[in-house]
Amino acid sequence: MRLLRHFAASLLDSLRDLTPIVAVIGFFQIFILQQPIPNLGVLLVGTLLVVLGLSLFIQGLNLALFPLGESMAWDFARKGSLNWLLLFAFALGFGTTVAEPALIKIAEEAAKIAATGGMIEDNQQSEDSYANGLRYTVAVSVGFAIVLGVLRIIKGWPVQYLIISGYLGVVLMTALAPEEIIGIAYDSGGVTTSTITVPLVTALGVGLASSIKGRNPMIDGFGLIAFASLTPMIFVMGYGILL
């Protein structure tokens, strides 16, 4: 009974999270474009699926992803092996990014731009190899970002110095990179962090910062995602310069 009430409350929360987007689409459809809403039945079923899915996801998050990320952080801290921790950090960053659907899509589009811009040959084969190269570049850069972020938590470096150096890196690379790649590079920072990666990486960071003496989880625990969205910009522009 308590479980049921809990589930109902969570459904209500998700419904409230979805209301703005439904309202925006409805408003523009009816008042601005002045068109009826097509397939009202399908729309309703779809929205219910979204609400149900979001609510299941949030509950699973609290049950599995958060505890798992934090307990692994504590276990790594207890084990005391920095190398294994850094290897784990790299694997997590690389592994969660390389198969990310949004990234695959953006890499394909980038290859098309490169082909029309004359940077590579205009055929399927060279486009594919360009797209794959870009995808691995981004995945390696995210792996590197999580490694750097974990090191930062352990050493207690202030996050802003690293981020500002990252910004300088972006500025420098923008001056050097071919113009066609800049838009893709800037966007690639935003698409790397998927819905499953974010809670895991956040829990890992907070767990590490709480398990190490002298670190504040609020000041030191966050920031991993920020690195993961900054380094791909630099690496992708590097890729554009080298090719």
Added chain:
Amino acid sequence: MNDLLTHFLQVLTGTLLDVLPIAGILFGFQFLVLRRPLKNPKEVLIGLLMVLLGLVLFLEGLDLALFPLGKLMASQLTSPEFLGISPNMQEVEWHHYLWVYLFAASIGFSTTIAEPSLIAVTIKANQVSGGAISQWGLRIAVAIGVAVGIAIGSYRIISGTPLHWYIMTGYVVVIVQTLYAPRTIIALAYDSGGVTTSTVTVPLVAALGLGLSSNIPGRNPLLDGFGLIAFASLFPIMSVMAYAQLSEWRSNKRNR
């Protein structure tokens, strides 16, 4: 009905392929390197299944209902007929597009509120700060940032000005804000830039960028269509720090 089922299976396999490497890494390290049993194996397993099923239903529902309509709307709102662009027009005034800016801002705001990874980060931030950071305050601050970002990003596509000038100006603002923002919010603010653009926001915003850059005279979708996501990940950093500064200023004023 059959179509629906095939589509559902497609989404399921897609999500499984997305989750399997992550599960492999997590359990590989847990059992081979850390060599510790899980504390609540049953709970973790149920939770993971819920995450998987939840994501599949979420994506399926978005594909079924909100994405087709939202994408159609983005293309209609940016179509030459709606905007009143005649084929022989060379340049257009940026203020012809007020509805586009309004749509850009409201779609940015509303998709961010529904973004699962942002919900995850705000839950964690609320726990870690001992309740000092409210979940809704943070989510609304981020959503306002995304709304402003996407609106300015649309203006950039329409006006055809170079992307990097905007981003670099943004960096300068972020650096200045970092000097004055409360220390506890800085890392979280930087993080909120990366989490906003994910499952819900990216497809709709990409459709908007594509529609704008292919219909406005003189713009090339391959070159000018990018950049909206970059705006959506930069502006929340500013809005979250501004939110923290505002809360601090208000509590200082109250204490005085």
